[in-house]
Amino acid sequence: MTAIATKAIQVTSLATIFLRELVVSSVAVARSVLGAKDATTSAIIAVPIGLRTAAGVTTLANCVSLTPGTTSLHVSEDMSTLYIHVLDAPSADEVIASIKSTFEARIKEIEG
Amino acid sequence: MTHVITNYLTGILIVIGAAFALVASVGLLRLPEFYTRMHAASKAGTLGACVMLIAVAVYTDDTAVASRALAGVIFFLLTAPISAHLLAKAAYAAGYPLWEGSVHDEMPPRAAHKDE
Amino acid sequence: MSGSETFLGGAVTVALGLLCLSFLVTVYRVVRGPTLPDRIVALDMLVAVALGFIAVIGIRTGITLYIDVAIALGLVGFLATVAFARFVLSRGSYREKNAAEGETAPSNPEVKL
Numbered sequence: 001m002t003a004i005a006t007k008a009i010q011v012t013s014l015a016t017i018f019l020r021e022l023v024v025s026s027v028a029v030a031r032s033v034l035g036a037k038d039a040t041t042s043a044i045i046a047v048p049i050g051l052r053t054a055a056g057v058t059t060l061a062n063c064v065s066l067t068p069g070t071t072s073l074h075v076s077e078d079m080s081t082l083y084i085h086v087l088d089a090p091s092a093d094e095v096i097a098s099i100k101s102t103f104e105a106r107i108k109e110i111e112g
Numbered sequence: 113m114t115h116v117i118t119n120y121l122t123g124i125l126i127v128i129g130a131a132f133a134l135v136a137s138v139g140l141l142r143l144p145e146f147y148t149r150m151h152a153a154s155k156a157g158t159l160g161a162c163v164m165l166i167a168v169a170v171y172t173d174d175t176a177v178a179s180r181a182l183a184g185v186i187f188f189l190l191t192a193p194i195s196a197h198l199l200a201k202a203a204y205a206a207g208y209p210l211w212e213g214s215v216h217d218e219m220p221p222r223a224a225h226k227d228e
Numbered sequence: 229m230s231g232s233e234t235f236l237g238g239a240v241t242v243a244l245g246l247l248c249l250s251f252l253v254t255v256y257r258v259v260r261g262p263t264l265p266d267r268i269v270a271l272d273m274l275v276a277v278a279l280g281f282i283a284v285i286g287i288r289t290g291i292t293l294y295i296d297v298a299i300a301l302g303l304v305g306f307l308a309t310v311a312f313a314r315f316v317l318s319r320g321s322y323r324e325k326n327a328a329e330g331e332t333a334p335s336n337p338e339v340k341l
Contacts, residue, residue, distance in 0.1 A: 022155070022158075022159055022189075023159065025155050026132055026135075026155050026156045026159040026160075029135070029136075029139060029151055029152055029155050029156045030132070030135040030139075030156060033135055033138055033139035033142055033143065033152055033156075034135070034138070042147060042148050042210070044210070061193070061197060062190070062193045062194070065154060065192075065193030065196055065197055066154070066155060066158065066189070066192070066193050069151065071147075071150060071151055071154060071193075071196060071197070071200060072193070072197050073197070073200050073201055073204060074201050074204070085147050085150075085151075085200060087148055087151045115232065116230065116231075116232040119232035119233060119235060119236040120232055120235060120236075122236060122239070122287060123235050123236045123238070123239030123240070124239070126239055126240065126243040126283070126284055126287065127239050127242050127243050127246070129243070129280055129283075130242070130243035130244075130245075130246035130247050130250070130280060130284070131246055133246065133247060133250045133276060133277050133280050134246045134247075134249055134250040134253075136250070136273060136276070137249075137250035137251075137253040137254040137257070137273060137277070138250075138253060140253065140254055140257045140269065140270055140273055141253050141256065141257055146263060146265045146266050146269065149257075149266060149269055150265075150269050153269050153270075153272055153273045153276070157272075157273050157276040157277075158276065160276060160277075160280060161276040161277075161279040161280055161283075164243075164279070164280045164283035164284060165279065165283050165295075165298065167283060167287065168283045168286055168287060168292075168295060171287050172292055174292060177292040177295055180295050180296065180299065181283075181295050181298075183299070184295065184298055184299045184302060187299065187302055187303070188279070188302050191302070191306040192276075192306075194306075194310075195272060195306055195309035195310055195313070196269075196272075198309070198310055198313040199265060199268055199269065199272075199309060199312070199313045199316070201313075202265075202313040202314070202316040202317040203263075203265040203316055205317055206316050206317060206319065208263060208265060
């Protein structure tokens with residue numbers, strides 16, 4: 001019973017963070033659209049992921065698609081790497097670190 | 113009294129949603145290539161449509177209508193990234209090149225073709 | 229009648245104006261779009277704009293049946309985009325068509341650093 005409750009809390013917190021990130025990302029897109037044309041430096045970045053289940057990877061890819069400046073492009077066949085397209089990438093490591101800390105850690109918790 | 117609040121809230125929400133839709137389409141117009149345009153359509157466009165559907169849910173007195181509107185929001189939030197992902201993957205696999213402003217391409221050659 | 233209803237009426241008009249503008253801009257991208265994926269993304273965006281129109285008209289007229297129309301349109305739009313993505317994939321290589329590279333398999337696009 002408590003296990004279900006913890007899981008429910010984890011899922012809710014993930015959903016809340018996801019909604020907040022969606023709003024932030026739309027504002028970021030708006031800023032980069034209305035700003036200077038040359039400001040965007042897009043890139044394709046490989047993000048190593050450590051999720052076991054297909055559902056977890058799908059959730060991560062969906063979350064990444066709707067968060068600031070990133071869209072998932074491809075998942076390698078062994079589910080170990082997620083290729084993302086980044087709208088404005090000053091540094092690849094920063095993007096990877098933010099995805100890992102915001103979403104992957106939480107999805108891992110839910111996977112158990 | 114509650115009607116006054118819902119009227120103001122609905123008005124604010126639909127204007128915000130329409131503004132996001134406009135930003136998304138201006139993004140389609142101004143951004144340099146397909147992959148970056150997809151960012152605008154898949155984020156700002158989705159949020160715009162969702163905010164306007166939420167406005168309907170706020171406005172109506174009928175719970176059946178409100179729950180259908182929220183179901184529509186959830187459906188749209190789930191499907192928009194999937195269609196964007198599929199389209200980007202298909203375009204990459206078909207060899208549409210990245211823009212000159214792109215700084216990295218870490219995707220291995222022909223990775224997108226393997227599982228098709 | 230009351231102040232809040234006047235505000236809502238004004239907001240509906242403003243929202244319809246903004247949506248009309250974004251519809252026109254998106255149609256320009258559909259017509260102009262240099263490549264097929266550009267047009268498909270713009271069509272996907274048109275579905276989102278149409279959803280917005282339906283929601284705003286639903287609020288204005290008070291006919292809640294419009295919400296069911298919005299859900300059905302969202303479903304059709306998603307399926308259309310997925311089908312178009314498969315079409316882009318099956319149509320084959322963009323580079324082969326443009327550079328006439330002959331029988332070589334589609335290769336990774338070169339990225340200018």
